[in-house]
Amino acid sequence: MPSGTDVIVADYSRGIGRIDLKSTATAWLPRQDGKPLRGVDGLVRCGTAYYGIYNGASPGALVSITTDHSRLEVAKVASLPDPTQLAYDGKRLLIVADSGWATLDKPGFVRTAGAPIVAIRSARTASQPEA
Numbered sequence: 188m189p190s191g192t193d194v195i196v197a198d199y200s201r202g203i204g205r206i207d208l209k210s211t212a213t214a215w216l217p218r219q220d221g222k223p224l225r226g227v228d229g230l231v232r233c234g235t236a237y238y239g240i241y242n243g244a245s246p247g248a249l250v251s252i253t254t255d256h257s258r259l260e261v262a263k264v265a266s267l268p269d270p271t272q273l274a275y276d277g278k279r280l281l282i283v284a285d286s287g288w289a290t291l292d293k294p295g296f297v298r299t300a301g302a303p304i305v306a307i308r309s310a311r312t313a314s315q316p317e318a
Contacts, residue, residue: 195254197230197239203252203259218259224252229272231280238280240270249273249282249307265307279306 194206196213202223204213218224226243227250237252241263247270253260271286286302 193256195230195232195237197227199228199243200225203227203230203237203239203254205254205256214257216254216257216259218261224250224259224261228270231273231275233275233280238264238273238275240267240273240282242270245269249280267305270305271302279308281306 192208194208196204196206198204202215202217202225204215206213215223224239224241226241227239228242229240230252231238235253237254239250239252241248241250246266246268248266249264249270251262251264267282268285269287271283273280273282275281282305283302284305287296
């Protein structure tokens with residue numbers, strides 16, 4: 188439950204951390220198996236849940252993350268090809284998918300189109316009608 192006294196952050200190589208806004212102390216939160224959740228690129232909060240783009244392995248995934256401030260509960264929501272970032276518009280999670288970032292420095296690479304944006308309705312708003 189968000190308290191207003193700390194912030195949850197993603198660090199790709201260290202994992203998910205909780206920063207105390209007063210002291211700036213950081214606590215790195217383990218997932219269910221006791222290991223850090225490394226490889227998260229982008230994190231947004233929707234109510235009491237967080238969503239992150241996990242691209243530390245292929246295929247990438249949208250994951251839901253809940254915390255009791257001492258550990259994480261992580262669940263895969265959807266597999267995605269080469270995802271990078273996400274945003275929440277109040278109803279949907281908008282994800283940059285199939286970004287092609289891993290091929291940008293390959294010889295002969297030519298981008299012929301932009302990266303697609305995938306929209307996934309959040310569980311928090313699933314019972315609300317579309318505007």
